[in-house]
Each structure stands twice: as structure tokens, then as C-alpha cells.
Amino acid sequence: xxxxxxxxxxxxxxxxxxxxxxxxxxxxxxxxxxxxxxxxxxxxxxxxxxxxxxxxxxxxxxxxxxxxxxxxxxxxxxxxxxxxxxxxxxxxxxxxxxxxxxxxxxxxxxxxxxxxxxxxxxxxxxxxxxxxxxxxxxxxxxxxxxxxxxxxxxxxxxxxxxxxxxxxxxxxxxxxxxxxxxxxxxxxxxxxxxxxxxxxxxxxxxxxxxxxxxxxxxxxxxxxxxxxxxxxxxxxxxxxxxxxxxxxxxxxxxxxxxxxxxxxxxxxxxxxxxxxxxxxxxxxxxxxxxxxxxxxxxxxxxxxxxxxxxxxxxxxxxxxxxxxxxxxxxxxxxxxxxxxxxxxxxxxxxxxxxxxxxxxxxxxxxxxxxxxxxxxx
Amino acid sequence: xxxxxxxxxxxxxxxxxxxxxxxxxxxxxxxxxxxxxxxxxxxxxxxxxxxxxxxxxxxxxxxxxxxxxxxxxxxxxxxxxxxxxxxxxxxxxxxxxxxxxxxxxxxxxxxxxxxxxxxxxxxxxxxxxxxxxxxxxxxxxxxxxxxxxxxxxxxxxxxxxxxxxxxxxxxxxxxxxxxxxxxxxxxxxxxxxxxxxxxxxxxxxxxxxxxxxxxxxxxxxxxxxxxxxxxxxxxxxxxxxxxxxxxxxxxxxxxxxxxxxxxxxxxxxxxxxxxxxxxxxxxxxxxxxxxxxxxxxxxxxxxxxxxxxxxxxxxxxxxxxxxxxxxxxxxxxxxxxxxxxxxxxxxxxxxxxxxxxxxxxxxxxxxxxxxxxxxxxxxxxxxxxxxxxxxxxxxxxxxxxxxxxxxxxxxxxxx
Numbered sequence: 066x067x068x069x070x071x072x073x074x075x076x077x078x079x080x081x082x083x084x085x086x087x088x089x090x091x092x093x094x095x096x097x098x099x100x101x102x103x104x105x106x107x108x109x110x111x112x113x114x115x116x117x118x119x120x121x122x123x124x125x126x127x128x129x130x131x132x133x134x135x136x137x138x139x140x141x142x143x144x145x146x147x148x149x150x151x152x153x154x155x156x157x158x159x160x161x162x163x164x165x166x167x168x169x170x171x172x173x174x175x176x177x178x179x180x181x182x183x184x185x186x187x188x189x190x191x192x193x194x195x196x197x198x199x200x201x202x203x204x205x206x207x208x209x210x211x212x213x214x215x216x217x218x219x220x221x222x223x224x225x226x227x228x229x230x231x232x233x234x235x236x237x238x239x240x241x242x243x244x245x246x247x248x249x250x251x252x253x254x255x256x257x258x259x260x261x262x263x264x265x266x267x268x269x270x271x272x273x274x275x276x277x278x279x280x281x282x283x284x285x286x287x288x289x290x291x292x293x294x295x296x297x298x299x300x301x302x303x304x305x306x307x308x309x310x311x312x313x314x315x316x317x318x319x320x321x322x323x324x325x326x327x328x329x330x331x332x333x334x335x336x337x338x339x340x341x342x343x344x345x346x347x348x349x350x351x352x353x354x355x356x357x358x359x360x361x362x363x364x365x366x367x368x369x370x371x372x373x374x375x376x377x378x379x380x381x382x383x384x385x386x387x388x389x390x391x392x393x394x395x396x397x398x399x400x401x402x403x404x405x406x407x408x409x410x411x412x413x414x415x416x417x418x419x420x421x422x423x424x425x426x427x428x429x430x431x432x433x434x435x436x437x438x439x440x441x442x
Numbered sequence: 443x444x445x446x447x448x449x450x451x452x453x454x455x456x457x458x459x460x461x462x463x464x465x466x467x468x469x470x471x472x473x474x475x476x477x478x479x480x481x482x483x484x485x486x487x488x489x490x491x492x493x494x495x496x497x498x499x500x501x502x503x504x505x506x507x508x509x510x511x512x513x514x515x516x517x518x519x520x521x522x523x524x525x526x527x528x529x530x531x532x533x534x535x536x537x538x539x540x541x542x543x544x545x546x547x548x549x550x551x552x553x554x555x556x557x558x559x560x561x562x563x564x565x566x567x568x569x570x571x572x573x574x575x576x577x578x579x580x581x582x583x584x585x586x587x588x589x590x591x592x593x594x595x596x597x598x599x600x601x602x603x604x605x606x607x608x609x610x611x612x613x614x615x616x617x618x619x620x621x622x623x624x625x626x627x628x629x630x631x632x633x634x635x636x637x638x639x640x641x642x643x644x645x646x647x648x649x650x651x652x653x654x655x656x657x658x659x660x661x662x663x664x665x666x667x668x669x670x671x672x673x674x675x676x677x678x679x680x681x682x683x684x685x686x687x688x689x690x691x692x693x694x695x696x697x698x699x700x701x702x703x704x705x706x707x708x709x710x711x712x713x714x715x716x717x718x719x720x721x722x723x724x725x726x727x728x729x730x731x732x733x734x735x736x737x738x739x740x741x742x743x744x745x746x747x748x749x750x751x752x753x754x755x756x757x758x759x760x761x762x763x764x765x766x767x768x769x770x771x772x773x774x775x776x777x778x779x780x781x782x783x784x785x786x787x788x789x790x791x792x793x794x795x796x797x798x799x800x801x802x803x804x805x806x807x808x809x810x811x812x813x814x815x816x817x818x819x820x821x822x823x824x825x826x827x828x829x830x831x832x833x834x835x836x837x838x839x840x841x842x843x844x845x846x847x848x849x850x851x852x853x854x855x856x857x
Contacts, residue, residue, distance in 0.1 A: 327546075414607075422638075426508075428637075429634070429637045430638075432547075438546070440544075
């Protein structure tokens with residue numbers, strides 16, 4: 066039995082096994098009955114068991130659909146307890162998660178967008194409530210898990226993107242560009258901690274410092290969409306992957322404080338308000354709405370990690386945030402196109418103003434989160 | 443919580459008692475403040491900012507209501523009233539203030555007015571026709587039955603070149619102050635408090651009042667270089683105000699009794715071509731002498747314009763299409779309004795011309811008996827139309843004053 070104040074008391078140790086897995090031999094699971102199989106398709110999400118005992122559970126997810134999918138275990142308010150990103154069609158992945166007693170939801174996300182296909186998950190057993198400090202610590206742990214899941218997928222998708230660029234496959238590269246950036250944009254507040262790596266990976270042409278060469282995602286974007294020539298983009302793509310690998314390593318080692326989480330949630334909305342709404346971010350491809358959505362995802366994840374603390378200290382604020390996040394989602398959903406989004410230049414001025422209003426309505430209450438977190442209760 | 447006014451930061455030691463004393467010494471209903479920098483009373487039978495001696499600066503904003511929730515809208519009006527009460531008294535917008543809060547929290551005041559006096563700030567609210575019924579006829583907040591007949595959308599006037607994005611709005615707020623920073627600070631904080639409930643539709647900065655609203659004020663000049671507002675209604679003319687400015691019991695729904703209807707028109711002036719016109723032509727178009735503002739053929743600014751005499755050449759002394767004649771009460775069934783406009787220069791227009799003009803503001807008991815007939819008369823014949831373009835238009839019903847600390851903007855409409 067672990068000590069209550071141990072950092073790992075009620076947080077999951079998530080192991081995402083890269084590549085294919087037959088869940089063979091590595092899973093000594095505390096939960097009775099072995100791994101819980103999850104059959105994911107483009108329209109269904111069959112979870113073999115919806116009642117498990119407190120402790121570690123292992124989900125074995127197989128993607129039988131045509132779309133890339135994700136699998137999540139959510140606590141109340143969409144707090145991510147564990148997730149696997151980027152499960153390609155035909156592949157299987159295992160997810161280990163430690164869950165205290167309570168009500169949860171499982172979700173498959175075919176196409177990696179939206180709320181996903183949800184299901185109930187009941188965990189029974191005994192669990193003492195967290196102390197305040199433990200709750201803050203849990204928030205940090207919870208967000209670290211989120212960052213790890215995103216960075217893993219970022220590295221995989223960037224590798225695919227870079228490969229397509231170097232193979233001269235512009236069509237494939239164009240398709241992968243917004244997908245790879247999604248994982249980047251979700252964790253931008255973390256990326257910003259690492260001074261010069263962030264601008265090298267994600268800098269726009271006008272922020273390239275004197276004496277430096279314009280590179281990174283946006284240089285390749287320019288080559289793909291504006292210059293229509295990626296024959297010279299190989300070295301830039303190589304450098305991008307090197308930089309991404311470095312930042313992934315650093316991000317996984319980084320622990321954001323609860324205050325950094327709160328400010329990160331706000332910073333992501335500032336990103337939307339200042340760069341994505343205006344179409345400045347992806348000016349050649351106009352895929353700004355992918356980034357927009359990813360920023361919102363990341364902001365949600367940071368707030369969800371803090372949720373138990375916020376519920377305790379300012380329940381009214383949590384209600385407001387839930388309502389305003391829902392409003393942003395609904396407003397953005399009007400601009401869905403297939404599995405992705407409309408291009409920025411397909412939106413009218415009125416559309417953009419409506420999005421701005423929704424972001425402002427969310428960002429004002431989010432700006433009050435940091436003080437709630439900082440408050441000594 | 444400290445209730446020290448911003449002014450106290452400058453003068454020092456003016457605590458709550460001192461600030462209250464200052465407020466108590468004011469006349470109610472926005473009557474003259476003692477000086478350029480004093481506070482104007484926020485409470486009174488009428489809203490301040492109408493007959494208040496026109497301050498030097500303007501920041502006007504029109505909002506669209508973006509929430510569907512009537513209760514949220516009412517709560518915002520209450521929150522706004524609290525903030526407006528504080529800011530017009532020279533205090534921070536919020537209880538905590540610009541620098542006294544938690545370091546991890548964004549301040550509840552934006553801070554650019556730290557150290558500035560109240561500067562005679564007034565905040566005046568009005569409700570547009572679309573709050574009651576949207577353009578496509580929807581009644582979002584159960585207010586359609588409360589819409590006054592006088593708040594019918596303005597007709598289209600000949601020559602109007604209105605930009606829809608710069609026109610109308612569900613709610614209008616006029617901030618006037620003797621310091622532009624104080625006026626901007628007030629609107630900025632109201633916009634911030636309103637996020638999620640309202641959205642700024644358009645806004646306008648103005649400088650240099652173009653009207654006098656008190657006999658104690660000299661008549662200022664507009665950007666054509668002419669005195670503007672000589673024959674304006676004045677705060678001291680109580681009988682005329684009753685007749686032409688304030689909504690009277692029986693005019694319409696009771697919630698507007700003691701209120702007034704506000705018309706805004708952004709009038710671009712083509713100053714470059716105007717400046718090339720001969721003086722005699724400019725004076726004939728306006729109907730006044732440029733130097734002292736006297737009506738054509740007369741000596742003093744406040745001489746009654748002579749609309750009937752004929753000159754030696756057999757032509758009327760006051761040209762048939764002079765602005766003064768066309769706008770005169772005698773030409774418009776006695777129509778009078780209280781004008782309160784401001785000059786504006788919004789930079790340049792990319793063609794080397796100043797983007798300048800007059801942000802016209804008028805208050806009246808009924809637009810159908812005041813602004814509308816006068817503007818029809820001007821739109822049809824005014825020679826000045828060659829030099830001006832109406833680019834934006836707004837109409838708002840301004841409720842009566844805030845009675846006391848428990849009252850809020852538009853309480854009569856929502857209760």
C-alpha cells in the first residue's frame with residue numbers, strides 16, 4: 066500500500082508501447098481478467114469491460130477502421146487520465162493506467178477530432194480524497210502524462226512529414242502538415258520554455274532573427290504551398306526533425322508547476338486570438354483552424370488537469386469555463402470540413418468575429434485561474 | 443477594501459469620506475461640474491452626458507449582444523452600472539484596482555487612468571432597435587413588446603453611403619471626458635467586463651466638441667472652420683428641454699419617461715475640396731460668416747437668422763439652400779434637438795486625404811419630429827452634401843437617470 070502523500074499516490078504510470086504490440090508477456094496487471102480489449106473502428110468503440118477494480122488496468126486497443134484513431138480514459142470534466150495517440154489503421158496498442166475508484170469515460174477518436182465515441186467506465190474500490198497539495202501535485206502529474214502522449218505522436222508525425230518532404234511527395238506532405246502541427250500546437254506553452262528551439266521549429270518568416278535562416282515548419286509550408294517546390298527542402302526537413310526530437314526529450318523531462326499550467330491554458334488562447342484568428346500562422350497553407358483547434362485542446366487539457374483543485378476552490382469558475390469551452394467548440398464546429406477544417410481564407414469576416422468573441426468570452430475567465438491556483442487555502 | 447479615488451493618488455489623503463464629500467457637493471443629473479477635472483454626478487433624474495456641459499473628448503462604442511441569456515445581459519448591465527459609478531467618480535473600474543490585487547491575477551482595472559482625475563467623465567447608455575427585435579424580426583430577450591414607437595429604425599436618406607459594419611448596434615455607450623485617456627479607459631473597461639455577453643461592433647474617438655450645451659460655453663468650430671451649434675438647446679432652457687429633449691409621460695412606454703433618443707451619424711468631410719472653395723461660397727453654403735459665426739447679413743453670432751429679407755440683387759439674403767435655413771426650426775415645423783457632436787480624424791485614407799469629419803450626435807424627445815425631418819430637408823437640398831458623406835448611423839433609446847446605488851442601467855426596461 067502506497068503512502069498517501071507519495072507523488073504517485075493517485076496518478077497513473079502510463080506506458081505507451083510504440084509500434085505494434087501483441088501485448089505479450091509485459092503486462093502483469095493488477096486488474097482481474099487480463100487486458101481489456103478495445104475494438105475501434107471509424108464509427109464504433111467496443112470496450113470489453115466497463116466495470117473494473119481500482120488499481121492498474123491495461124487496455125488493448127486495435128484500430129480496425131480506415132482512419133487514424135486515439136483512445137482516452139477521461140475523469141470528470143474530460144480530465145485525461147491516460148491516452149494513446151496516433152493509432153494507425155490496422156495497428157494495436159496497449160495502455161496502462163492506474164485508476165482510483167470513481168466514474169470515468171472511455172473514448173475512441175476516429176480521425177482524431179471531436180469528443181469521440183464515449184462509453185462509461187466504473188472503477189470500484191476504496192480511495193481517500195486527495196489533500197490540497199496532493200491535488201496540485203496530481204495536476205502536474207496529469208499534465209505531464211498529457212505532454213508525453215503528445216510529444217510521442219509529434220515525433221512520429223513529424224518523421225512521416227519529413228519523410229514525405231524528402232521523398233518529394235508534396236501531396237502527402239501537405240496532408241501531414243496540419244496533422245503533425247496539431248501535436249505541436251497542443252503543447253505550445255511547454256515548447257515556449259525552450260528559448261530558441263521554439264522559433265527554430267515554428268518561427269514565421271518575419272520573426273527569423275538577423276543572421277539566421279528561415280527554417281522549420283513554416284519554411285517547408287512556404288515551399289509546399291507558395292513556391293510549389295520542395296526539391297531543396299531536404300536539409301530544412303532534417304533540421305526540423307532534429308529540433309523536434311530535441312524538444313520532445315526536453316519537454317518529457319520538464320515538470321510544469323500548477324501556476325505554469327494555468328498560465329499555459331491562457332497563453333494557448335492568446336495564441337488563437339493573436340495568430341490563428343488572423344490567419345498569420347499558416348499564411349501559405351491556410352490550415353490555421355487545425356492549429357486553432359489544437360490550441361483549444363491543449364488549453365482544455367491544462368484546465369482539466371487542474372480541475373480537482375479548481376472544483377474545490379472556485380466551483381463557479383469551473384462551471385463558467387465548461388460553458389465557454391463548449392461555446393468555443395460549438396462555434397468552431399461550424400467550420401468542419403470532412404475530417405478536418407475549412408481553410409482560413411474560406412471564412413468570412415463575420416465568422417472570424419464570432420470566433421474572436423467566443424475566444425474572448427473564454428479567455429477572460431481563464432485569466433482568473435492562475436490566482437485561484439496560487440491562493441493559499 | 444480601499445475606496446480611494448485615483449485622484450487621491452495624486453493629491454494624497456483623499457479617503458472615502460473626502461471622495462463622498464466631493465460627490466455630495468455636485469448637482470444631480472449631470473449638471474455643471476466645478477472644473478475641468480472634477481467628477482460629474484452619476485445619479486439623477488436624467489442620465490449625465492446629455493445636458494452636461496459638453497466635454498472636450500469622446501469615445502463612443504456600439505455593442506452587439508452575443509449571449510442568448512437574458513439573465514446574463516441583465517447581470518452585465520448591473521456590473522456595468524457599478525463600474526460606471528466608480529469610474530465617473532474617478533475610481534478604478536473594479537473593487538481591487540489596477541495594482542492592488544494578487545500578482546498572479548489580471549488586475550480588475552486596466553490601469554491607464556492611474557493618477558488621472560475624473561475629468562468630468564460621463565457615461566451614457568442607450569438601447570438600439572435590434573435589442574428589441576433583430577433585423578430579421580426575432581425577439582431574443584422578450585423585449586419586443588417594450589420597444590417604443592419612437593425607436594423605429596431611421597429611414598434611408600438621399601445620399602446616404604452607410605457602412606453597415608460601422609452602423610447601428612444593440613447597445614450604445616457614450617463616454618465623454620475632458621481627458622481622452624479617461625474616456626478611452628472607461629470604454630475599454632466596459633468592453634472587457636462585457637466579454638462573452640456583448641461584442642464591440644464599432645467605436646469612434648472624437649476630439650474638440652462641436653457644440654455648446656450650456657450658455658456658459660463658447661461655440662466651438664467644426665473641421666470646416668465654422669462655429670457649430672450656435673442655436674443648440676442649452677441646459678439652462680428648462681422649458682425647451684421639456685418640450686424637445688426629454689421623453690414625457692404618455693409619449694410611449696413608461697420606462698423611457700425622462701429619457702431621450704440619441705442619433706449618431708459619422709459624417710466624413712471632404713476637407714481638401716472644401717478648403718479650395720472661395721470664402722464667399724463657404725459662407726453661402728453654411729449661411730453664417732466664418733469669422734464670428736453671425737448669420738449672413740447680420741453682425742452677432744446669436745442674432746436670429748433672417749430667413750425672409752431680400753438683398754439688393756433680389757435674391758434672399760439667406761441663400762435658399764443654406765445649411766442654416768434648411769436646418770432651422772422655422773423650416774422644419776419647429777424641430778429642435780440637442781446636438782453634442784465631436785470632430786474626428788481617423789488618420790488618412792490612403793489617397794492622401796485626411797479621413798476626417800464630424801461625428802454628429804443629437805438627443806431629442808422624438809426622432810420623427812426632430813432629426814428625421816431636419817435630415818430629410820438637408821439631404822434633399824443642402825449644398826454642403828457635395829463636401830460630406832454620411833458613412834455611419836445609429837439610433838438608441840437612452841433611459842432616464844440612475845436613481846440610486848441600487849438602481850442599474852435599463853432597470854425599467856428589464857423589470
